[in-house]
Amino acid sequence: MNKQNSPENIAAQTPGLGRRDLLKLTGAGVAALGAGSLLNASNAKAQSISGEWDKVFPRSEKVDHQKVTFRNRYGITLSADLYQPKNRAGRRLAALAISGPFGAVKEQSSGLYAQTMAERGFVALAFDPSYTGESGGEPRNVASPDINTEDFSAAVxxxxxxxxxxxxxIGVIGVCGWGGMALSAVAVDKRVRAVAASTMYDMTxxxxxxxxxSVTLEQRTKALEQLSRQRWSDAEKGTPAYQPPYNELKGGEAQFMVDYHDYYRTPRGYHARAVNSGNSWTQTTPLSFMNMPLLTYIKEIAPRPVLLIHGEKAHSRYFSETAYAAAAEPKELLIISGANHTDLYDRVDMIPFDKLQSFFNQHLSA
Known part of the structure; x- marks a missing residue:
């Protein structure tokens, strides 16, 4: 691991006492979310569905695109983009449910994956998870390992x-933090025949x-005490407190934080609805993640195949390596030479679309 991305250096380089404390006390979870201190700074609002092409990637002339909605098991209406090959000629095709990264929207990485896989012959659905983007759910910008696992099954x-x-x-692709959700969903949802996780984070x-x-029991306990008491504050005010805007650079951040900024806060990947593009998760979002390990039953994906894709230079590479070790055969870990974590969000010369196509062609064959 690069020394500048070590937990100690990440904490030391993060400005602001509250922010530093959270890195120590919540297991660096806030850094994974985009970082922020416990301040009341909410700019999250429910979204209406846009009819415009507002993706961060160009529209393909090889596919048909349609905005769709559907409900999950909890009654939340999810918004999605459905991409279909133009040459489908009335055939029933293999399909993919796609989401991620954590804090992103379907107009970013998941939409790029979906449109590209549709160009390669699949029906592909990129969706906004509950409480984010154009999907329903109140309050805005909150996440749950249970509900967001369910979102994948609702897409199925x-x-x-x-x-x-x-x-x-039907197969599933999860990107970044939704890679862990994808693996969790497929472990329980036996309708899915194959799953791929790209640049995967295990958010729990x-x-x-x-x-x-690196976090000790004492640090974890302090974090839970702080977050638990925040619930009283939220309950008293009748609305959740939010963290400050994500992925703003103050100077001296670890390289992976710079990489996040370069995707989410620049024209490369900025989208106004994305949590990570200057918006925020609720302060108490980490609570359920700290008590519900996502990948407990990863072995139960078998005998269906698992493909894990990660960048050689990604700070998060160990998530895929340990998930690969825990999974049962058939499984594959593909390391992309020279790639960092965010390269696999949108660098089409690095994302192994040929491999994704051959993997799903093989395992979703008629």
């Missing part, structure tokens, strides 16, 4: 009822244990 519900989809040939692990599992 939708695809399985779509006339263009062969419901026995990083929030409860910190980067490289």
């Amino acid at each position: 519900d939708f695809l399985g009822l779509h006339p263009s989809v062969d419901r026995e040939r 692990r990083v929030m409860s244990k910190g980067y490289n599992d």
Whole structure:
């Protein structure tokens, strides 16, 4: 691991006492979310569905695009972009449910993955998770390992009822923090025949244990005490407190924080609805993640195949390596030479789309 990305150096380089304390006390989970101190700075608002092409990537002329909605098991309406090959000629095709990264929206990385996989012959659905983007749910910008795992299965519900989809040939792709959600969903949802996770984060692990599992029991306990008491403040005010805007650079941040900024806060990947593009998660979002390990049952994905893709130089590489070790065969870990964590968000010369296509062609065959 690069020394500048060590837990000690990350904490030392993070400006502001509250922010530094959170890095220590919440297992660096706030850094994984985008970083922030416990201040009341909310600019999160419910979104309405846009009819415009407002993606951060160019529209492909090889696919048909449609905005769709569907409901999850908790009654939350999810918003999604459905991409279909133009040459489908009435055939029922294999389909993919796609989401991520954590704090992103479907107009960013997941949409790029979906449109590209549609160009390669799949029906692909990129969706906004509950409480974020154009999807429903109040309060805004809160996450849950349970509800967000359910979001993937709700996407499978939708695809399985779509006339263009062969419901026995559905796969899942999760990017970054939604890579962990994807693996969790497929472990429990036996309808899914194959799963790929790209530049995967296990959000429950990083929030409860910190980067490289560096957080002590004492630090974890202090974090939970702080977050628990924040609930009283939120309940008293009748609205949750939010962290400051994410991915703003003060100077001296670890390189991976600079990489996040270079994606989320520049024209490369900025989107106004994304939590990570200058918005914020609620302060208490880490609570459920700290007590619900996502990948406990990863072995139960088998005998369905798992493909893990990660950058050689990514600070998060160890998440995929340990998930690979815990998973049962058939499984594959593909390390992309020279790539960092965010390169696999949108660098089409680094994202192994040929591998994703061959993987799902093989395992979603008729």
